[in-house]
Amino acid sequence: MDFIFELPADARGHTGILVFVCRLSKMVRLAAVRKSVTAPQAAQLFVDNVFRNHGLPEAFVSDRDPRFVSYLWQHLFRLLGTRLDMSTADHPQTDGQTERVNRVLEDILRSVCAAEPTKWSVLLPQVEFALNNAVHSSTGFTPFYVNGLRHPRTPLTLPRPRIWVGEWLTPKTQGVLKASERPSRNTVIAKGVRTRLCLN
Incomplete structure (x- = not known):
């Protein structure tokens, strides 16, 4: 669990991301946050993004950000029976x-x-999906597969209807024929109008 800050402010004033990563599956969960995010708000984001979808982890690794070292987190994890492990400044690895x-x-x-830097939070769900749908080098699988033993459906994996060429060609051909008939019909009409004008 970690924060990324110093992003351009979005429409709601978010300038950071709270990042959660599962040690086993490498599943990523992302939440847009303001710089002023508090320990209780971060705890709620944990419940909304991690606990709700995956349950309670055995251990939680984080840096020594004051929001994670707070009494709230210590007390919460003690109550839930989960370990809160802090990395040190000497060992960020x-x-x-x-x-x-x-x-x-x-x-x-x-x-x-790049074109619209303040729109990053709108794209966060798609970025999270892409990270979780990419094969991870240490597992050899996507986080989606490790977590649920299946790959999610994407537009590229949806079954495509099989169309007989005749079915596809017929509407196209009819459209082309109608389009080519219109100018000749208009030419005949215009010729008739000119003839009538000349006779009068």
Whole structure:
């Protein structure tokens, strides 16, 4: 669990992302936050994004951000029977996988939001989906597959209806024929109008 801050403010004043990463599946959950996010708000985001979808983890690894070291988190995890492990300044690699996700996430946001930097939070669900649908080098599977033993449906995996060429060609051909008939019909009408004008 970690924060990324210093992003351009979006329409709701969010300037950061709270990043959750599962150690086993490498599943990523992302939540847009304001710089002023409090420990209770971060705890609620944990419930909304992690607990609701995956249940309670055995252990929770985080840096020593004051929001995570607070009495609230200590008390919450004690009540729930979960360990809260803190990485130290000397050993940030304790939560190295989250740091790697943060770097990849920043690169993705930089590329997809280059034209409109303040729209990053709107794209966060798609970015989260892309991260979870990519094969992870350490597991050899996508986080979606490790977590649920299946891959989600995407537009590329949806079955496509099989169309007989005749069925496809007939409406197209009829449209082309009608379009080609119209100018000749208009030419005949115009010729008739000119003839009548000349006779009068």
